[in-house]
Amino acid sequence: MDSWEVGLAMARRKTRKRNTKMDSSYLLPPPALAVVILASIMALAYISVGERCEDLGREVSRLERDLDAKRKVLGNEQSKWQRLKSKPQVELALKAFGLEMDWPQQNQVLYLVRRPWGQAGQLATANQSATWGQVAN
Amino acid sequence: MTEEQPVSAWRCYSVTGSMLLVMIGLSVRLAHFHFWVPDANRQELRSHRTVVRHALVRRGAIRDRNGARNILAMDINVKDVCADPYIIHKRSAVHDVSMMLGGILEIEPSTILECLDDPSRRFAYVRRFVDERVANRVGAFGFEGIFFQEASVRRYPQDSLMCHVLGFANYAGYGGAGVELSMDRYLRGSPGEIVTEVDGLRHDRYLRRTMAVPARDGAHVELTLDQTIQYFTEEALGNAVKAHFARAGCAIVMRVQTGEILAMASYPAFNLNEFTTADPNAMLNRAIASVYEPGSTMKALVIAAAMNEGLVSDTTPIDCEDGAWSHHGRILRDHGHRYGTIPVADVLRKSSNIGAAKISLMLGPQKFYDYTRQFGLGKSLKLDLPGEEAGILHHVDRWTGISCSRIAIGQGVAVTPLQMLSIYNTIANEGRMMKPRVVRRVLGREGNVVLENKAEVLATPINPHVSHTMWELLARATEEGGTGKRARIDGMRVAGKTGTAQKPENGGYSDTNYMASFVGFVPAESPELSLIVVIDEPQPRHSGGYVAAPVFKLIAEQAIRYLHLPASPYQVVSRM
Structure with missing residues (x-):
């Protein structure tokens, strides 16, 4: 060594x-x-x-x-x-x-009414303008 | 063994000590950076890291009475095309940039050249308020030194529809006229501001926000006007003004029971999206901001007042002096007619000046004056629009001997078309004078009602019985033999009165310039709508019956058809 x-x-x-x-x-x-x-x-x-x-x-x-x-x-x-x-x-x-x-009368117009989520929508006809009434529930 | 242990410990302690010293040194340096920074540097650092962002506030929308379906005014987001002339000059690209941008932005390249002219400038607007599509085209070229700024601008999707009612908001977002001005405090909202630190990439550090005030967008305003009725009205009025070579015109449609205005049109009109270049004459809302001598339409007020006082009935005979009557030394004539003694009903139907003047004298100046004031003449009706005129009605103390008889035929008094309509609306509404209004309600962004304008009775100058009698008398004026027969509508009785007033000129009255008007309501038996049409200086025919009555008929017919009168509420026909 x-x-x-x-x-x-x-x-x-x-x-x-x-x-x-x-x-x-x-x-x-x-x-x-x-x-x-x-x-x-x-x-x-x-x-x-x-x-x-x-x-x-x-x-x-x-x-x-x-x-x-x-x-x-x-x-x-x-x-x-x-x-x-x-x-x-x-x-x-x-x-x-x-x-x-020609322009339609109010009762010839259909509105699809939006509802809160989960509730059924509604199809409403305007027999009268929104001027006179509210959309019926 | 015993000799080696102290060596090992010494090494360990020395290494640990060195590292501790390094750490302490770094900590001290770090602390120094944070806590012993000179104020000037601290401010500079903070200003680099902190940014203030202003959140764009959106002005509320203006809608018609049908709500969100029909938006008449709204804010849209656009971009300003901006330039850094310094950079563009540095790249020697001024000419190229001007040519390319000129083509895309549809402006003269020379205009852009002017804008980029000064190389010392670091900012210049090339074009303001361009829409997203155009901005994307500019962005696609990737010009160095061209950048964009977000902006918001007021848009009126229907251009000139309802222009006099809506008014306009300027580029700073403040209302300048019409509803935009009167409802400015609701529409404007309050701007937001975020003060925050940014990271090295200039991204917002959410957790380092020192202030975050969200923008509060303005509330939406719903009008009482209906855009469909407004369209019919504007179209009919515009066509009539053009057809009769008139100077101007206006028309109003009002709901009898509530005083809600369904349409208010003036002609000429202007495009709201280009209001800066509009003719000031076209910007005048003639329905409320111009006054005129009403002529024969005043006769209904006189007769209603006399009936209310019990002085006459519809059958009371009035001597019309065969067409010429001298009063206080002045001759009053029934132009082109020689009526003898006729009942009060015919005084209105045939529009006798002498008959109306005699009835006013039966009332006496004081009572006549009191009624005119009760019917709202000489004072503002407090419509929720700016610029409403009060009209001209001198106090009774200043009346001369002939004032009573002249005011009865609509001379020596000036009214706005709205005031005249209000008189007839009061007659149609069983004597209740309603406050006219154009704003139905104000809705917050969450749909909450901020303000609701309800129907308001201003006065009750006549009783319902007189009112019912007047319905019948005015209905006769549109029947065969009446002056307003051209206002008749098939299947429905129309109540109304014509007016053909000479315009005051050089201290007298013009022989060539007239104001032709027709005012009334439908249906005559159960009034729902009241309307007025005023045409300024129609040529060559100038009578209210010939010029204004057909316009009344046209508007009323379409409004009735559209509203499907008589009224009934919506019905649900099926469930989905």
Whole structure:
């Protein structure tokens, strides 16, 4: 065994001894370690909950933007629909197709009356304009 | 062994100590960043992170009496096409951008060139209020330095329909006329504001919002007007004004029992979506904002008042002096007619000036004046529209010897068409004078009723018995031999009176310019609707019976057909 091998053997022995010594003790006393672990868990939980809240916040913001965009679309479509069904437009369309028609009387118009969700709708005829009466339930 | 242990502990403590020092150092630095930032830097950091977003508030819609089915005014979302001239100049793309945008936005490229002219500017509007479709076309080109801003603009889907009643809201969102002005406080709503922090990508950090006031959209206003009846009315009126080469005209349809106005039209009209370029003359709501001398339509008031006082009945004979009568040194004539002694009923039917003047003298100035005031002349009817005129009726103390006889034939007094209609509506409503109204109710965004206008009786100048007698007398005026026979409707009796008034001119009366009118109600036996039609300066024929009565007939016929009079409520015919 030359001097190099003797040195290596001694170093291994020293390391083994030191490891044995380290394994048999703690850097922190157990109660303090428990507090550190608990604090770490709480910190992780806090970060996780915080991230979750951020996610929900982002979702709420996105839904707010979606709702706003849909409201805008609804408004614009309503405007187009009102224009399309205005009397002059209808008359222009009739003229364009060469149709001769007259406006209906109120009792010739059927209204589909919207009811709250889950309740049966109603088909009502306007024997009279909405000017004079309410839709019978 | 004993020599090696201190070495190991020393290493352990030194490593731990070093790490602790590093951590403390970093913590101190971190704390320094957070707590010892100079105020100027702190403000700058905050301003970079914090944004204030203004939520667009939408003005409430205006609907007709049928509610959400018929929207007459509403806000729509559009975009402003904006430019950053600095960037466009930097890219040397001014000419290309102007040419391309000019084609899409349908404006002269030179106009865009002017707008992008100054390279030191960082913002310029290229075109405001373009719709989504056009904005998408512009966006598809991906011009650098061209961007969009969200905006909201008021739209009137029916263009000119009901223009004088609706009025308009300006680009800042404030009502400028009509219902838009009178109901502005309900329609406007309040804008929202969000103060929030943003992340590195400028995305809103919801949890870092320091203020979030949601926009409160304006309430919806429901009118008493019906867009279908309004359309019939506007069309009939417009055609008549054109056919008779008249200057202008107006017509009103009112529901007798409630005072609700179902249609109010003035001609000429204007397109509400282009109100900035409209002719001011066309913007005048002649139904309430212009006054005229009513002429013979005043005779019904005189006769009703005299009957209410018990001075005359429908059969009381009145001497009409064979067509010419001198009173206070002035000759009063029944133009083109020579009536002898005729009953009161015929005074109205034949529209005798002398007969009406004599009846007014039986009443006396004070009583006559009191009745005119009770019928609402010389004062505003408090309609829920701005710009209503009170008319002109001098106090009785200022009347001259001939005032009584002249006011009885509709001279020396000026009324708005609405006031004249209100007189006939009172007669039709058994003597109860209703407050006229155009706003039915105001509904909040959740459907809650914010304001409800209910029928209101303003006065009761005559009793129901007199009123019933007047129904019959006015019905005769539209029968054969009456002046208003052109207002007759098949299958229904019409009660009404013609008016042909010379327009005042240079201290006298014009021989060529007239106001032709017809006012009345249907059906004569159980009145439901009252109507007035006034045509300003029809040529060459100018009598109310010839010019205005046929318009009355046309509007009344269509309204009756549409409303299916007499009234009955909706019926449910089947369940789904």
